[in-house]
Amino acid sequence: MPVTGTAVAAPRILVVEDEPVINQAVTDRLRSSGYEVVQAFDGPGAVRLCAETAPDLVLLDVMLPGFDGHEVCRRIQADRPVPVLMLTARDDEADILVGLGVGADDYLTKPFRMRELVARVAALLRRVERAAELATRSAGSLDRLGDLRVDAAARRVWVTGDEVHLTPTEFDLLLCLAASPGTVLTREHLYAEVWGWQGATGTRTVDSHVKALRGKIGADRVRTVHGVGYALETPSADSR
Template sequence: MMSTSPTPASAAESHARIVVVEDERTIARTISDRLSAEGWTVAIAHDGPSGVATIENFKPDAVVLDVMLPGFDGLEVCRRVRGLGEFGVLMLTARDEESDMLVGLGVGADDYMTKPFSMRELVARLKALVRRVRRNASTPEANAPSKIELGDLVIDRDSRRVTRGGNEAHLTPTEYDLLVCLALAPGTVLTREQLLEDVWDWVDATGTRTVDSHVKALRRKLGSDLVRTVHGVGYALEVPEGELA
């Protein structure tokens, strides 16, 4: 078993506030103790309704959210809290089923892990989520374009709104960040590892399935022709032929 000793936290992820919504009390306490050892402040809820109330009152940087909860499930929790503020959501699932993962991503989850999981990896992913949340809340880069227009795809970075063919697409925060990353280099193949580092702020390749699942979600919302798969390498955003400005 991997060590659960704390790892040094950078200033970007120190003093984080985390809500753990998990009905298995032993698991919830184990996660809480591990995160507290990082110097983070943790609140725990054990069912859907109290999870929503805790998230609303605690104003976390990130949420660890189990899918199977009494009251109502974690998917419903995620639907209800997504408009309450800027925070990351990491879902815990009991099954390694891609359909379950896509549903979770569709309601606003940023990442997911299947049980049983490594506590070290859970902490690493939460640190990355916290860094992303704080990075997105900071002042945009001075040289970054405020609007990206590629054919009939329009990304307004000031309002974080995306339209294609005049129809607005409702993207989760991670889907939006992934789309922007691809759209800033249209036609360029970006490896899964590059995308993990640039979008998820991970420095290893343990989550390449996360990239694949988010790309599938983007295709479902914006059209299957928009993101091209380069097998064995990664993905590229393609402007459909005839739609170039």
Template sequence: MGTRRRVLVVEDEQTIAESIAARLRAEGFEVDLAHDGPLGVAVAARTKPDLVVLDIMLPGFDGLEVCRRIQAERPVPVLMLTARDDETDLLVGLAVGADDYMTKPFSIRELAARVHALLRRVDRQAEPEENAAIVVGDLEVDPVERRVRRAGVEAHLTPIEFELIAHLAARPRAVHPRERLLAEIWGWGDAAGTRTVDSHIKALRRKLGADLIRTVHGVGYALEMPR
């Protein structure tokens, strides 16, 4: 039997933190807890978790700063928790390296499912890639080196942003429904998180250009043919 995966939960509300920890431990994870920003960074440096569940609102300094410091030390998938359905917070969270987010109140069962999905994606990324680079107009997606360039300028993407743009670039102009993107990129079996797709698309537009991805209203998104 392999080594159990380790998850760090950084959450200042003790009841929520303990509920998350209990569920993840029941599903076979090793779980560490931290209740403020500085301790979260310190525990991450010491335990080197496979994944971090991170609240945005924390004592000491907030979850965005925790995420920034953790990612600067060692890239790790981060699932952010926010008490507010605030688009700005979510986009900033994605910009500093978060891979996914959930808005409180949330289902502990759904949180555990998202943790599993994030780790499955990490495992897929670790598999050897033999695909040639995808070139669409001035956009180049290199699945071997996991680099994305537009007009020769490299964009610094989070792991899930890379997966999303690679998925769209593999079939340019094709319309990708939000629900299918959730299933194929995030590994979710329902459409409950379609705003997650929308937020990541906004982040990609900010990094790669607003003209690159077309919204097909009521359906999903398509990659344009950039010049």
């Protein structure tokens, strides 16, 4: 979130966008909101600057010269986990799931409002701060999940004895669901708890992350209650 004092350094954001006008417009808005900004205009430059500057968050366009945003995300997450907000020109579910699968935390479809972009950035930075608290609150419930084993402190997951790799957001979503197994949690509750968005509506971010999570831990483990939200199935339901 923006920092107005001088005692604490402002969060550093890497903006990766090959269109100079868009890159500069986003950079100017983020700087006016109190963030430090580093700019990259292609895939190789993004990976290099991420290693050199260690940003707190990466704002990443999908279509880039050199190699695309999905490959950038894959490489920077392999080096050091960092929150990634992807910008995509297509509101295509398959394309979005690819981005989430390589480690993106959220996505924003072009064209977007600058106000929404700044709000998403602030929410992602808050989510990082909330991750440790969420893990602590969820730890007591995890022994009730049958053959789904979650180590909250180590951020590791096993399904029927095999370890499964989850992205940071997928893991936090699982922890939130696991804190109340069998209980239906509304999309609004999940937005507030995992993403730090209060009163969020009209976005499919939760649905996309749930679909990606199901692909890794098993489709039948997360139950949909249409028009309401989602619930993590209890061991008795798993063993049917």
